Amino acid sequence: MPRISRISRRTFLAGLGGLGGAAALTACSGSGGSQPPAADFEASGTPSPTPLPPVTVNAATGPVQVPGEPLRVVVLDTDVLDSMLTLGITPVGAALPAADTGFPAYWPASRTAGVRLVGPAGAPDLAALRALRPDLILSNQTRDGDRYEQLRAIAPTVLTQTTGAPWKANFQLHAQALGRVAAGAAFVASYQKHAGQVAGALAAAKLSGRKVSLVRFTEGGGIRLFGRQSFPGSVLADAEVGRPDAQNVDQSDFEIPLDQIGRADGDLLLYATYGDPEKAGEEAALASPGWQGLGAVKAHRAFPVDDQLWFQGIGYTGANFVLDELQRFLGA
Template identity: 45%
Template sequence: MISLRQRGRWLGYAFACLAAVLLTACSGSGGSGQAAQDAGPGFPVTVKHAMGETTIPKRPQRVVVLDTPEMDAVTLLGIEPVGAAVVDPATGQFPAYLKDKMARTEKVGSLDEPSVEKIAALKPDLILSSKVRHEQIYAQLSKIAPTVFAETPGAPWKDNLKLYAKALGKEQEAAQALARYQERARELGEAIKAKHGGQAPTVSVVRFVDGPTRFYQKKNFSGIVLSDVGVRRPPLQDKDDFSLDVGPELADQADADYVFVMAYGDPSKTQKQAFQASPLWQRMNAVKNNRVFEVEDEVWMLGIGVQGAHLILDDLARAAGVDPRR
């Protein structure tokens, strides 16, 4: 038989054990909770992308981007990248429309040849680009930091934004930004149609580059924006393709209610002068009606994202003489 004194000892021991177990459990729970708190809401997260799956352990703070779609996306979502590749060799600078949002961003080489060493030196916690641009260095980049690639820039720019937003933990912000853009594009399209008696006008996009001149069609960034607005395209551009290479002999096929022209690189190496001096160009209705507009190549061609899209809407509003709906 156990004495009262022994029973007291056993009860004390039992309570001590129980307290120790509870303390250990609480400590373990607290540590896990602290780790989750440090990672940020929604992290870690596994993202499926063009190169497979990548797990991002915590909300990224030091992001490196290697093309303009990624620059537009991360700055839209309130993040200044620590490093970025230079896309336009003519200027050697980041896009002017993003300059204020990338004031402290370091250059990590060019779009064609980003420096893996410079990227590594920045100690990023996320790298963003696309398979079509940088597939060959993906293995090197993924050893530096979690790396997420879209398939290609251009036409799928809205889906690419959603992909990058998931990697950044900013999905809600991206969805709201896209919704605002879509609504503005719709409203602007209605205003432009009203200005033209209820019928959508035609819009032409001509890009002068070193080599053949390009008529841009519907399956590209600016083509998607124009489709969102609801304008029509001239016959050679009304195709679900990227672009059509043309010479001065087809200059008049660029005619439309509004013609937007831009140049990439050194204008003296393009056909711009020959095109615009051509009698075929000069007889276009757009030329006669002063509806040919010079616009920024870094916006219409390279500004692939919501911020760039809004600038295209600004250009359309100015050309048509309607409220920009900003």
């Protein structure tokens, strides 16, 4: 079966429509990163809008005062990229994981066309970041805790503790920092409704008991299985589907050697690759007798998925697409 590498524009628009009218309108009418700063309005002779007062948010590093209406925002990980685009704001700059060759395909190119890359996540180019004149920087301590002082010298910097499992709480902080709390609440409610609909459809089709396995081949990180305390694991839990015993654990992810590939089995097996497939071990694993002997593989129930969606699309838009794909893979 060919690798799933892109979600169509039609699917994207359908998913956006499912997020609810208020949130969708916000996404369409939100202030983008390409909007000029207040000084440019003044230079053109157009009156500047009255700025909103600063807001203090409680980040992982403590209270941080941020602009009341930040327009030039730089994001340094994939979860904050999803949060910003979901809330209708286009960042002026972004850092992506080192092995990614472009922005996630579940977003139309028109939404990311003007975003400047500022180096790899975890090692951003501070000079390039500074040149963008941001008024807010968003990231997490796992990626950027060791350069927090350097970042906040450039602009107010809001860090969550980590990414992945706490994505829902992190989104709330992102919405506060971006001044989009009401829009954020609309997206949360729409996602909860969507997850309930998918869970209901799976239950009606008697598919809720199917155990779904999540496998990721990572360059430099080997073969990884994902538990409940991960972004995709939490989305599966919201859809009320089962997990194989080896992955039905309160962990994010853990590495296994190839000779333990049997722990990756499930009624449905979904796998993705980060980086070069050969260096990540995907090619060797898929050709191995252990993989070929998995029940899901023999039943033709093992499917490749888009890594940038399932494992990096850590936010409400990414989660909505994951729900749609999960339902399709399970056949409900």
